[in-house]
Amino acid sequence: MSEVIDRPLRDDEKPAASRLRIVDCDVHPSLRSTDDLNEFLPKRWQQHLKEYGSHLRTPYLFTTPYPRSSPLIARRDAWPPTGGVPGSDLAFMQKQHLDPLDVEFGILQVLDLFIFSQQNLEFGAAIQRAINDWQLAFWSHRDPRLKASILVGQDGVDLAIAEIERCAKVGEYIQINVSPRANEPLGRRRYWPIYERAQELDLPLGIHVGGYGGHAPTGGGWPSYYVEEHQSNAHTIAAQLASLVIEGVPERFPKLKIVFIEGGFGWIPSAVWRMDQHFERFRSEVPHLKRKPSEYVRESFWFTTQPIDEPDEARHLRALIEWVGIDRLLFSSDYPHWDFDDPRYAFKTPLTEAERKKIFSTNARAVYKF
Amino acid sequence: MARHIVARTTEIPPGGNKVVDIEGRGIVVFHVNGEFFALLNRCPHEGAPLEKAACVARLTSPEPGVYQRSRVGEMLRCPWHGWEFDMRNGQSWFDPNRVKIRSYPVAVERGDDLRKGPYVAETFPVHIEDSYVIVEV
Numbered sequence: 120m121s122e123v124i125d126r127p128l129r130d131d132e133k134p135a136a137s138r139l140r141i142v143d144c145d146v147h148p149s150l151r152s153t154d155d156l157n158e159f160l161p162k163r164w165q166q167h168l169k170e171y172g173s174h175l176r177t178p179y180l181f182t183t184p185y186p187r188s189s190p191l192i193a194r195r196d197a198w199p200p201t202g203g204v205p206g207s208d209l210a211f212m213q214k215q216h217l218d219p220l221d222v223e224f225g226i227l228q229v230l231d232l233f234i235f236s237q238q239n240l241e242f243g244a245a246i247q248r249a250i251n252d253w254q255l256a257f258w259s260h261r262d263p264r265l266k267a268s269i270l271v272g273q274d275g276v277d278l279a280i281a282e283i284e285r286c287a288k289v290g291e292y293i294q295i296n297v298s299p300r301a302n303e304p305l306g307r308r309r310y311w312p313i314y315e316r317a318q319e320l321d322l323p324l325g326i327h328v329g330g331y332g333g334h335a336p337t338g339g340g341w342p343s344y345y346v347e348e349h350q351s352n353a354h355t356i357a358a359q360l361a362s363l364v365i366e367g368v369p370e371r372f373p374k375l376k377i378v379f380i381e382g383g384f385g386w387i388p389s390a391v392w393r394m395d396q397h398f399e400r401f402r403s404e405v406p407h408l409k410r411k412p413s414e415y416v417r418e419s420f421w422f423t424t425q426p427i428d429e430p431d432e433a434r435h436l437r438a439l440i441e442w443v444g445i446d447r448l449l450f451s452s453d454y455p456h457w458d459f460d461d462p463r464y465a466f467k468t469p470l471t472e473a474e475r476k477k478i479f480s481t482n483a484r485a486v487y488k489f
Numbered sequence: 490m491a492r493h494i495v496a497r498t499t500e501i502p503p504g505g506n507k508v509v510d511i512e513g514r515g516i517v518v519f520h521v522n523g524e525f526f527a528l529l530n531r532c533p534h535e536g537a538p539l540e541k542a543a544c545v546a547r548l549t550s551p552e553p554g555v556y557q558r559s560r561v562g563e564m565l566r567c568p569w570h571g572w573e574f575d576m577r578n579g580q581s582w583f584d585p586n587r588v589k590i591r592s593y594p595v596a597v598e599r600g601d602d603l604r605k606g607p608y609v610a611e612t613f614p615v616h617i618e619d620s621y622v623i624v625e626v
Contacts, residue, residue: 188571189568189571194537194541194568194569195541195542195543195568195569196537196538196540196541196568196569457568457569457570457571458569458570459535459569459570460535461535461536461537463536464534464535464536465535
């Protein structure tokens with residue numbers, strides 16, 4: 120338990136003026152309404168959106184299956200005073216988040232419209248195109264600190280490739296985002312063309328938790344409670360890490376950088392130890408793997424830090440960070456969601472200045488080439 | 490400890506709050522069920538502004554299927570991570586031995602009593618017919 124948590128800080132105890140400019144790998148912008156997309160969405164699909172709406176691989180249309188305790192899963196202080204939903208007002212985002220926390224770069228992660236889970240693949244692709252254009256027009260071009268990702272649904276691989284080519288020509292996007300819960304585990308060969316193109320373009324693959332992909336969110340079935348379901352973010356990413364590694368994605372695409380976003384990192388050491396142990400015993404089943412799973416993880420994968428684990432003993436968090444590897448961690452805040460991590464206080468364990476610099480800035484700058 | 494007049498009692502509606510600056514501290518004064526409580530306006534976990542907290546009830550359950558609500562409106566739920574605190578003393582419901590919001594004594598006094606002093610409210614007009622919330626810091 121750190122000193123910070125035990126009592127309020129006095130002014131003279133607040134962090135020193137030597138503040139670190141940070142890279143925030145998870146900032147959520149929101150549409151004010153779907154009308155914001157009209158200028159980027161062909162009439163044919165505007166009409167479809169109005170007349171038919173979304174048809175998702177998700178039960179319970181227009182909501183997530185679990186009410187999220189805070190309205191729109193947002194911080195209660197993140198509703199813009201001008202109206203609109205959290206994350207929809209750039210000026211307020213600047214004032215509340217980007218400026219006071221000295222965010223040098225913020226990577227946009229769009230969750231609106233469940234765009235990865237659209238069953239109508241052409242409609243999904245049209246929405247993804249519109250969202251990709253909207254990120255630049257509404258966010259990156261108005262605040263160059265905010266970096267856009269190319270969102271594609273990997274279940275329409277040809278459509279995804281076409282969108283990657285279109286956006287790559289524009290050249291302002293810093294990664295390719297795919298769903299963490301697609302029709303099949305992410306290591307499957309049907310998705311490889313996306314990985315191949317990402318590697319050729321030297322664009323990292325970003326995978327942010329969320330959505331349902333048509334499957335129960337845990338390996339055990341449908342949870343009863345939100346607090347229970349929330350655990351599944353980590354399970355899902357653990358499953359996808361194993362799928363990607365064991366199907367041979369980093370072996371086949373060794374230059375591909377894969378960033379898991381909001382899946383936590385406390386579970387990684389055990390998952391990797393277990394993969395290595397079983398690999399020793401069953402390597403004849405997967406002879407396409409030339410190296411231990413842990414080696415692929417240490418070279419090809421990065422993990423964002425939020426929601427950070429908060430063990431009772433600060434040294435346990437410290438041990439986790441060392442086991443995962445300081446070089447693998449990228450700071451993320453998840454602004455404006457309720458489980459936001461404040462870069463000043465989230466790490467309740469001592470870090471050296473050099474370590475802080477890696478986690479809060481230089482690791483991400485290297486991955487994304489800022 | 491100095492006594493500060495921070496508001497007229499009518500100024501903070503039931504369920505509402507007012508943020509005041511006292512000697513450089515942001516302090517939030519809540520009005521709940523006719524009582525006033527003053528706490529540092531900063532969650533001890535990650536620093537969220539408590540003026541945006543939800544005022545909730547204490548919800549307990551001795552066994553599955555049996556639920557009890559008590560002290561309606563007296564528990565603060567932090568606007569970020571949902572940590573709950575007792576408004577009366579700032580104590581954390583989750584980890585009461587180690588986590589606490591700093592709280593300050595509050596009194597309600599009538600304007601004509603306040604004329605006797607001592608108090609700190611150089612810029613606050615006091616009328617004898619009103620009552621006021623006093624915070625001791």
